Amino acid sequence: MVEVKSPPDSLTALRSKIDEFLKLGTRVGILINLEKSWIEVRRSSQQPVTFHNGDLLTIPELLPGWEIEVSSIWAPEFNEE
Secondary structure, eight states, rough: EEEOOOOTTTHHHHHHHHHHHHTTTOOOEEEEEETTTEEEEEESSSSOOEEEEOEEEOOTTTTTTTTEEEEGSSSSOOOOO
């Protein structure tokens, strides 16, 4: 499952929601924080792993061999002139 945090969302509430899904059998929960530019991957019975710009995001149990540079996920910023 994937949750994308919007400004009014609580990180605690989103993490709890993901953890509930993990208890019900979901293999991986992904929390994306656009404001802070990080991605947290949660798995049952394991510590969460946080990925930042410069890291390669991998989820081998769901997508073997797939990887993506975290910084390539964020929308490009355009300078207004």
